[in-house]
Amino acid sequence: MTSKKYFQGEGPWSDADQLVLYLDTGSWRSMRPVVEVESCIYCGLCALFCPTQCMINKNGEYFEPNLDFCKGCGVCAKECPRGAIIMKPEGEFNDE
Amino acid sequence: MTSKQQDQVMVITGNAAAAYGAMLCSPDVVATYPITPQTEIIEKLFEFSASGELDAEMVPVEGENSAMNVVTASAMAGGRVFTATSSWGLAFMYDAMLAASGTRAPVVMVNVNRETPGIIAVSSGQQDMISTRDSGWISLIAESCQEILDQVIMAYRLAEDYDIQVPVMVNYDGFYLSYMAERVEVPPLKVVTDFLSVLKDQPQRQVLLPGKPFGCGSHGILQGYVELRHKHVQAMERAKEKFDAIDKELENHFGRSYGGQIEEYRTKDADIVLVASGSMCGTIKTVIDRRRDEGLRCGLVRLRMYRPFPWERLVQVLKGKKGIGVVDRSVGFGLQGGPIYVEVSSLSAKFGDIPIMSFIDGIANTDVTADHCEQMIDQVLAAAQGEEYPELTWVCLENGQE
Incomplete structure (x- = not known):
């Protein structure tokens, strides 16, 4: 058996006080949200709508997806009132 | 110390014995829907509630499926819960039963055994219990009215034990035991509370607390699913010896024992x-x-x-x-x-x-x-x-x- 534990407790319980981050949803991603920091007005809508709750608050200035968990659904880009988040194909990145 | 001297001896049906057993364990939430031959349990519990003997949230739901969902959610919110059903009702709550065991909610349920749907048979048979074999529940079977009362009490010790946390179903033959009146020693509340107090000394199981939300029924796909299934199966393994031990403790507290598994x-x-x-x-x-x-x-x-x-x-x-x-x-x-x-x-x-x-x-x-x-x-x-x-x-x- 793998030594990695996905759940700390006995059941399918997760800590909703922090983030609901316990699945390897990052591996599902084919499109990556890229935040144009200068356009971001820190309204927080992307973080509110993000299904995996993976938007990281960057010092109260802007938000950025945690790519370990971002599944590339594009909800943040759709909801951003400033159009500051652009979905780009994963193939354009060579960081993996 | 045993309760023998203080026991109240009554001549009651198996259903009444189940209700007394549940009442003495002081559940926080009772959600039930009537079905023959189990209905008398609910009637009795509502009587206890009306007379003030039972201080529980009584939820008269619109069906068994809701009953199981109510008690599962209440259990995960930290409550002690009780429900009862039979046959058709058990079949109607099957998906919710899987959710209860899957989320490891320590639900205690009485299932009064009755033949299952198809051939309309208002009669006894264990087919309903058999059909839930792989639901992940612990399933117990009682022989007498006295054992029904004792087994309901033991069921709480088993379900809520920190090392187990698996729902427990207490089964007994409908019509034979449900309606048959026998001599039953009903222990005082204090003795039952003492018997259950072990649970209070254990670590706090995962429950929903105000201001401290937690996800329950979270995704566990691939290895996450494997991990939780493995944990559940291990808990079921532990339940066997635990049940033997609880049976021995029952003897110390109540002066009765049945042999465990x-x-x-x-x-x-x-x-x-x-x-x-x-x-x-x-x-x-x-x-x-x-x-x-x-x-x-x-x-x-x-x-x-x-x-x-x-x-x-x-x-x-x-x-x-x-x-x-x-x-x-x-x-x-x-x-x-x-x-x-x-x-x-x-x-x-x-x-x-x-x-x-x-x-x-x-x-x-x-x-x-x-x-x-x-x-x-x-x-x-x-x-x-x-x-x-x-x-x-x-x-x-x-x-x-x-």
């Missing part, structure tokens, strides 16, 4: 052993006593725990016997024998190559009479002496009235 009745030097469960065991014991007087070394293993299946103890007690008969109060569709027979016979590699016979009797209120028990013992005896024998015998069919 199985009751071994005159099996020690027995050559012929019947394996059975539920109310029919009273009759079987009487017949065994009679045959013992005649010099036949026979005994009974009474299954008190259906899931997890107590195979270790069964192997221990059945090893060295000359013939075994397994009595099922249900049928095994597509199985060559009753469901419990199939499980017992699967152990033969561990206890030796001896004749094992399957008897189906008592389904749909066909009484398991003393005559039937004599026949079964005779047939197992003949098989043990080398005669050819059928694997499966429908005792209730062959003895059917014209």
